[in-house]
Amino acid sequence: MRNISVIRQILTQFILLLVGLFILIPVWSTVRLAFDGSLRGRPTEFTWLPKEFSVEAFVKVLDRPYQSVEFNVLLQNSLIVSIGAALFAILLGISLAYGFARFRFPVRNTGLFVLLLAALLPPIAFATPLYIILSLLKLRTTLLGLVIVYAAFAMPFAVWNMRAAFQAIPKELEEAAYLDGANHFQTFLNISLPISIPSIAVTAMIAFLMGYTEFAIGWLFVDKADNVTLSMAVYALVNGQFSGAQPWSYLGSLAIIMSIPVMVIFILFQQTLMERLLFQEAS
Amino acid sequence: MQTKTIWRILSILVVLTLAWGLRANAVQKLSIDYDEDDYMRAGQEYAHLIRTSDWSGFLEANYRPEHPPLAKIVMGISFLSAPEEKLVADRPTTSEPNKYLPRPLVKAGRMTNAILGWLTVALLAFVNPLAGLALANHTFTIKYVSQIMLEALPSLTSFLMVLTYLQFKKNRKQSWLITSAVFLGLTAASKYLYCVIGIAILVDWLMDAKDREEVKPFFKQALLWGFLGVIIFFAANPFLWADPIQRLRESVFYHAGYSTGAEEVQRSNYPFWQQLNWLVFSPSIWHPNVFKFSPDFIISIFAVVGLGRLWKKERLYVLWLGITLLFLLVWPTKWPQYILTLTVPLSLAAAEGLTQTWQEIVAAFKSKRPIYNKKETRQAIPWLVPGLIAFAVLTLLPFLFQIAVSLTDFNSASIRDGFQGGIWREVSGGLTGEIEPANPEFPFRSKEVQYTGFSGYLPIFQYVVTGEGVFIFNIFWMVVSTGLQVILGFGLAILLNQRGVKLGKFWQALFILPWAIPEFIGGLMWLNIFVPEIGWLSLAAKKYGESFPLQFLIGWERTPSLWFLIFLIPAVWYGFPLIMLAVNAGLKTIPKEVFEAASIDGADSWQTLRHMTIPLLMPVLLPAIIIRGIYAFNQFYLFQALPFRDGTLANISYNVFNPSTGGGQFAISAIINILTVIILIGLVSLFNRRMQTREEFINA
Numbered sequence: 001m002r003n004i005s006v007i008r009q010i011l012t013q014f015i016l017l018l019v020g021l022f023i024l025i026p027v028w029s030t031v032r033l034a035f036d037g038s039l040r041g042r043p044t045e046f047t048w049l050p051k052e053f054s055v056e057a058f059v060k061v062l063d064r065p066y067q068s069v070e071f072n073v074l075l076q077n078s079l080i081v082s083i084g085a086a087l088f089a090i091l092l093g094i095s096l097a098y099g100f101a102r103f104r105f106p107v108r109n110t111g112l113f114v115l116l117l118a119a120l121l122p123p124i125a126f127a128t129p130l131y132i133i134l135s136l137l138k139l140r141t142t143l144l145g146l147v148i149v150y151a152a153f154a155m156p157f158a159v160w161n162m163r164a165a166f167q168a169i170p171k172e173l174e175e176a177a178y179l180d181g182a183n184h185f186q187t188f189l190n191i192s193l194p195i196s197i198p199s200i201a202v203t204a205m206i207a208f209l210m211g212y213t214e215f216a217i218g219w220l221f222v223d224k225a226d227n228v229t230l231s232m233a234v235y236a237l238v239n240g241q242f243s244g245a246q247p248w249s250y251l252g253s254l255a256i257i258m259s260i261p262v263m264v265i266f267i268l269f270q271q272t273l274m275e276r277l278l279f280q281e282a283s
Numbered sequence: 284m285q286t287k288t289i290w291r292i293l294s295i296l297v298v299l300t301l302a303w304g305l306r307a308n309a310v311q312k313l314s315i316d317y318d319e320d321d322y323m324r325a326g327q328e329y330a331h332l333i334r335t336s337d338w339s340g341f342l343e344a345n346y347r348p349e350h351p352p353l354a355k356i357v358m359g360i361s362f363l364s365a366p367e368e369k370l371v372a373d374r375p376t377t378s379e380p381n382k383y384l385p386r387p388l389v390k391a392g393r394m395t396n397a398i399l400g401w402l403t404v405a406l407l408a409f410v411n412p413l414a415g416l417a418l419a420n421h422t423f424t425i426k427y428v429s430q431i432m433l434e435a436l437p438s439l440t441s442f443l444m445v446l447t448y449l450q451f452k453k454n455r456k457q458s459w460l461i462t463s464a465v466f467l468g469l470t471a472a473s474k475y476l477y478c479v480i481g482i483a484i485l486v487d488w489l490m491d492a493k494d495r496e497e498v499k500p501f502f503k504q505a506l507l508w509g510f511l512g513v514i515i516f517f518a519a520n521p522f523l524w525a526d527p528i529q530r531l532r533e534s535v536f537y538h539a540g541y542s543t544g545a546e547e548v549q550r551s552n553y554p555f556w557q558q559l560n561w562l563v564f565s566p567s568i569w570h571p572n573v574f575k576f577s578p579d580f581i582i583s584i585f586a587v588v589g590l591g592r593l594w595k596k597e598r599l600y601v602l603w604l605g606i607t608l609l610f611l612l613v614w615p616t617k618w619p620q621y622i623l624t625l626t627v628p629l630s631l632a633a634a635e636g637l638t639q640t641w642q643e644i645v646a647a648f649k650s651k652r653p654i655y656n657k658k659e660t661r662q663a664i665p666w667l668v669p670g671l672i673a674f675a676v677l678t679l680l681p682f683l684f685q686i687a688v689s690l691t692d693f694n695s696a697s698i699r700d701g702f703q704g705g706i707w708r709e710v711s712g713g714l715t716g717e718i719e720p721a722n723p724e725f726p727f728r729s730k731e732v733q734y735t736g737f738s739g740y741l742p743i744f745q746y747v748v749t750g751e752g753v754f755i756f757n758i759f760w761m762v763v764s765t766g767l768q769v770i771l772g773f774g775l776a777i778l779l780n781q782r783g784v785k786l787g788k789f790w791q792a793l794f795i796l797p798w799a800i801p802e803f804i805g806g807l808m809w810l811n812i813f814v815p816e817i818g819w820l821s822l823a824a825k826k827y828g829e830s831f832p833l834q835f836l837i838g839w840e841r842t843p844s845l846w847f848l849i850f851l852i853p854a855v856w857y858g859f860p861l862i863m864l865a866v867n868a869g870l871k872t873i874p875k876e877v878f879e880a881a882s883i884d885g886a887d888s889w890q891t892l893r894h895m896t897i898p899l900l901m902p903v904l905l906p907a908i909i910i911r912g913i914y915a916f917n918q919f920y921l922f923q924a925l926p927f928r929d930g931t932l933a934n935i936s937y938n939v940f941n942p943s944t945g946g947g948q949f950a951i952s953a954i955i956n957i958l959t960v961i962i963l964i965g966l967v968s969l970f971n972r973r974m975q976t977r978e979e980f981i982n983a
Binding site: 013015019025026097099105106124127135136148156212215220235238251259266267 | 656659660662663666667669670671673674677678680681682684685688698701702771775778779781782783784785786790792793794795796797798799800801802803804805807808809810811812817819822823825826827853856913917919920923924931932933936937940941949952953956959960963964967
């Protein structure tokens with residue numbers, strides 16, 4: 001097969017350029033706000049570039065983004081909650097995933113259906129009962145409470161995803177280990193687990209992202225300023241922005257700051273993990 | 284054989300009796316509706332002309348000339364049975380229903396329409412008794428054939444047109460074709476809208492001709508059919524005889540003007556998918572005394588299930604349903620009576636769906652239990668137990684709790700009592716029958732939890748599913764947004780995978796960007812652009828004035844259809860990268876030789892795409908589509924970030940629950956969540972069956 005013709009090349013590039021603009025327009029509309037030092041409240045005129053270039057909003061937001069809470073505290077809360085939830089979901093889900101992947105037992109398919117359904121439910125469906133249960137346990141407003149809630153969101157998905165990873169391991173590999181006298185647990189620990197580490201890492205990353213970006217349930221549960229997470233603060237700024245209390249540049253800059261770590265993760269893992277993630281999600 | 288026939292006849296008789304009972308009841312009890320006065324006046328004019336034998340008057344009489352006269356003439360004939368009354372007042376189309384129409388005329392006109400409606404059911408019951416049962420019970424159909432509306436006659440004649448065409452298709456006798464053309468003409472002379480069904484016939488006919496390789500005779504016959512239809516249309520339309528071209532033009536162009544300019548159409552402000560809402564809507568909300576129960580929703584659901592089977596049995600009915608629905612979606616006027624153009628094929632599809640579901644249930648009971656391995660079961664237990672405990676605590680327990688809450692009136696005022704065991708007390712008491720279900724008023728405000736039983740389910744079901752259109756919005760949103768994501772993602776992957784595309788890596792890295800931005804931040808970024816008054820878009824419109832090409836988007840928050848469009852933009856923006864990556868990964872797994880072979884065989888790139896690439900990609904693409912689809916169904920953060928309407932079921936559930944915005948109606952939220960679960964179970968089963976991927980999907 002030959003390379004495509006020049007006309008087709010130009011046409012292709014033109015379409016790709018249009019889509020590229022579509023991708024970048026909202027990003028630019030936010031960057032433009034974030035770096036605009038002239039904003040005192042809402043923007044009042046249409047500009048392509050910041051009117052007065054300044055990083056003041058970033059400095060301000062990195063100091064105290066939400067009420068009197070420091071940025072470091074927010075970031076710390078976010079990390080505790082999202083990493084905690086990811087670990088919880090992985091550790092609790094991993095044996096279940098392996099059990100479903102490796103053994104045939106009664107009601108296995110029904111169980112899988114329930115699992116799938118749980119993975120398909122909107123998070124809010126778990127939030128309402130957990131609100132009441134955690135209130136009963138007096139954990140509702142604590143960070144541990146949020147960890148539990150986010151772990152509950154992530155768990156069905158994590159089990160589903162890890163099960164697919166374990167299932168993909170050729171059975172012969174494990175059978176060879178049995179023949180050498182290893183028991184199930186040893187086989188799992190020495191054979192299946194190491195092979196699946198990348199998939200598990202991806203699952204963990206998705207579980208982490210769920211907690212990192214969640215805000216609605218967070219605001220339902222938390223009422224102490226000290227326990228607010230970064231994404232909750234961003235959402236709070238949305239309200240502040242519309243009431244005109246804060247310059248729109250604050251929200252823009254905080255949104256950018258919050259997206260940077262995620263983008264770094266994506267760029268770092270793009271080559272190796274992206275396709276695995278894809279096949280996992282896609283299976 | 285004998286007993287089967289007897290059963291069939293018996294079931295047809297039951298359907299006919301039921302259909303008549305329901306229609307006669309509706310004739311008696313329905314309140315006077317919009318437009319009934321208009322068509323009554325038109326009928327009165329004709330009745331007067333007949334009484335005075337003023338036959339030349341037919342040339343000039345046609346009150347409300349936007350509709351052709353045949354159905355109105357039929358009304359006029361029916362009025363002959365009642366004493367003549369003064370003409371009812373001529374009022375604008377915007378006015379409220381006229382409550383003071385003469386009762387004898389109302390009864391005569393409605394009865395005639397009901398008989399025509401009943402005949403349609405009778406014909407359908409002979410084709411398929413179960414479909415007849417569905418149509419007999421379809422509430423909107425009953426309503427609009429039991430009022431002085433124009434729907435009853437064209438529904439009957441259009442169905443006859445289809446049936447006679449089908450006879451022609453079967454035995455190729457010209458006489459059937461001529462009969463079909465006559466009914467086409469009569470349909471056109473009753474109400475233009477029903478002519479869309481004729482398009483479905485032409486499509487089926489053309490497909491049939493292609494299969495037989497008789498395309499040339501098809502054009503000749505079809506032309507003849509249409510020509511004959513036009514002649515009959517003119518013959519049955521005396522109003523046109525005096526000045527055919529001009530009067531037909533006025534009549535037809537009225538609709539174009541009406542649909543875009545009429546005040547009542549503007550005021551109703553329906554979204555463009557409103558007709559789908561009418562298909563699951565329950566008119567019993569409007570007429571609680573006439574219709575105790577509306578099966579319209581159930582009929583539509585089963586119709587979706589049965590489409591495939593109906594296609595195999597008789598393709599034309601599916602074409603009829605599809606083409607009419609498409610037309611109704613595009614047509615700007617959204618009155619509910621228009622769905623009568625498609626309730627016949629809808630009922631047929633529902634009948635097939637019901638049969639299929641029943642057969643599957645029977646088959647599921649008969650099938651052998653799956654084999655399992657005792658040894659493996661024993662080995663599995665230690666693996667399963669710890670995870671199951673966690674799963675039970677984090678997922679199942681909350682879900683059971685949710686069910687319990689949905690049976691009470693638990694709310695933020697009774698939170699203290701609920702926490703001290705009130706929910707358990709009431710639910711256990713209620714289920715054992717010790718506590719009578721209370722019937723508290725909404726919004727729930729009681730300080731103590733009360734058992735309400737299932738009484739909360741029906742109103743909430745009516746609100747979210749059959750009433751306000753949230754359910755249809757949710758499904759429609761899922762389909763359209765996922766569809767656009769697939770088209771964009773697929774197209775881009777194909778473009779990027781052409782040989783020798785420059786900058787491929789760069790573009791791909793850029794296109795993944797939306798995925799790396801948290802969804803609600805992405806939503807906020809678009810909010811910066813679209814928010815009314817102060818967004819980038821509004822500011823640009825202010826700066827550039829009328830010449831700004833996106834001016835039409837200003838004020839989007841007031842028009843449901845534009846609102847839908849605006850929300851689709853961020854959803855597609857955020858969702859297409861996954862599809863693009865899936866296609867990309869899939870393309871890598873297809874060996875290059877496959878394409879080379881296709882190219883040697885002389886296939887052009889479109890043929891290669893259609894017959895090689897897409898089928899080979901399906902296994903990778905389908906799960907990605909399902910994931911995006913379910914995600915769109917539950918879309919939450921986007922609607923929460925751009926809070927201008929209800930959004931999805933998840934948003935409503937959250938906002939009802941949230942004590943600071945919705946008054947902490949925990950019980951209502953729980954009911955919505957459980958309805959969501961039920962809907963999702965239905966959707967997943969439907970997906971599973973449709974795609975025949977149950978095994979692959981579950982065992983992947």
